Amino acid sequence: MSGTVTDPTPTNPTPTPTDELVVSGLSVHYGGVRAVSSVSFTVGPGQCVGIIGANGAGKTSTLKALMGLVPRTAERIQFGDHDLTRVKARDVVRHGIGYVPEGRHVFPGLTVEKNLLLGAYVRAWKGETRSTLGEVFELFPVLGEMRHRLAGALSGGQQQMLAVGRALMSKPRLILLDEPSMGLSPKLIEDILAVLQRLSAAGHALLLVEQNAKLTFEATRTCLVMENGEVAMTGTSAELRDDPRVRQIYLGL
Known part of the structure; x- marks a missing residue:
């Protein structure tokens, strides 16, 4: 990803003050096992909120529940004026x-451009869609250079760019990202951080699940710490970064 991220503001979502995600009492069960228990939080326009915790803490299940990909119950899942429960x-x-899923999940047998256009499936095909494609290519020039190449031939970092670009094609106001730095080199992780900061500055709300504590604390202002499916701690990223309990118990530092 190095050298492939440019400065243009990406796909400005023109948020409104009501574009807030409000989650209350979110739970996830797999059979008789409760993976997430009564989780509550909010994400406002332009905010980047992180979720950290050990493996199996319920972080990915929380994102999947918000997307409706796993069985869930909730008192409230509200985004703007829409009840998503x-x-x-x-x-x-x-x-x-x-949604940018863990492991990228691009379509390896389709070209880069077709992968991106699949991200716009909820929009009527018109010139605006082509314009959004151009904005993604401005943000990630290497994707424009490789637009006709099969996605399966891309490197891990390029596939991560593709996964983020695909999510941007629907012009979302909120983006859920699951482990975007997984398997990437330190330099590429810095590029991911730059992308997250640019998206937030453009008005996107971001909910970030990450094992990389440094990336999380630099990209976010607020974090939830999850343990055994519950929110064990909340606070500013600066507070949690310096909290000895977080460093020892949850981050192994």
Whole structure:
């Protein structure tokens, strides 16, 4: 990803003050096992909120639950004016939420451009869609250079760019990102940080799940610490970064 991120503001989502994600009492069960228990938090426009914790803490299950990808119950899942508590997964994106899954999950047998256009499936095909494609290529020039190459031929960092770009194609106001730095070199992780900061500055709300503590604390202002499916601690990223309990128990530092 090095040398491939440029400065243009990406796909400005023109948020409104009401574009806030409000989650209350979110729980996830897999059979008889409760993976997430009564989690509550908010993410406002232009905010980047992090979720950290050990493996198995319930971080990924929380994101999947918000997208409707796993069985869930909740007192409230509200984004802007929309109640998403019972909205099916295929319709969540229509309400302005993008998703960058763990492991990227690009379509290896399709070209870069076709992968990106699939991200715009909720939008009517028109000149604006082509304009958004151009904005993604401005943000990630290497994707424009490789637009006709199969996604399976891209490096891990390039596939991560593709996954983020695909999410941007629906012009989301909120983006959920699951482990975007996984498997990347330190230099590429710095590039991911720059992208997250640019998206937040452009008005996107971001909810970031990350094992990389340094990236999380630099990209976010607020963090939740999850343990055994519950929110064990909340606070500013600066406070949690220096908290000895977080460093020892949750981050192994």
